[in-house]
Amino acid sequence: KFGSYWLDFGKLKAPVVGPLVSKVSISRFSRTLGTLVSSGVPILQALTIVRETSGNMVVARAVTMVHESVKEGDTITVPLETSKVFPPMVISMIDVGEQTGALPEMLMRIADNFDEEVDNAVAALTSLLEPIMIVFLAVIVGSIVIALFLPLIKLIDKLGG
Numbered sequence: 001k002f003g004s005y006w007l008d009f010g011k012l013k014a015p016v017v018g019p020l021v022s023k024v025s026i027s028r029f030s031r032t033l034g035t036l037v038s039s040g041v042p043i044l045q046a047l048t049i050v051r052e053t054s055g056n057m058v059v060a061r062a063v064t065m066v067h068e069s070v071k072e073g074d075t076i077t078v079p080l081e082t083s084k085v086f087p088p089m090v091i092s093m094i095d096v097g098e099q100t101g102a103l104p105e106m107l108m109r110i111a112d113n114f115d116e117e118v119d120n121a122v123a124a125l126t127s128l129l130e131p132i133m134i135v136f137l138a139v140i141v142g143s144i145v146i147a148l149f150l151p152l153i154k155l156i157d158k159l160g161g
Helices: 002-013 018-038 043-053 057-071 077-083 088-100 103-160
Strands: none
Touching (some): 002 057, 057 077, 077 088, 088 103
């Protein structure tokens, strides 16, 4: 359990894929919680379900803090802020949703926004990987060609000399 927490923490802080993993986790959290709350599931039970389905121990720990805070009668936003997992925009939107009584709608907006950001990031990442893969394959093919023709050239050189 301790090792998986640090593995998930490392995934969130990784240079290239970290922001992508973070956005996916936030989107999953928001969409699941929004769907459950809009379906009439009590908030504490919804938070328990979200914690179990988060897929990331860091987010699960943040949801546990939210669960404890809500159980004591506090708001959702304070433990989300202290967890430092969620960006300020997400916390602000959840705060507005909580104050206006439109929490499920705000959570769905957050999920839609982050899903779109994930799609854009994946498209950018794949367009960046394509040239790298072409160069990598060119180096491999070039190495194979050199490995095949080098003995042949040495043989011709010995026969001629």
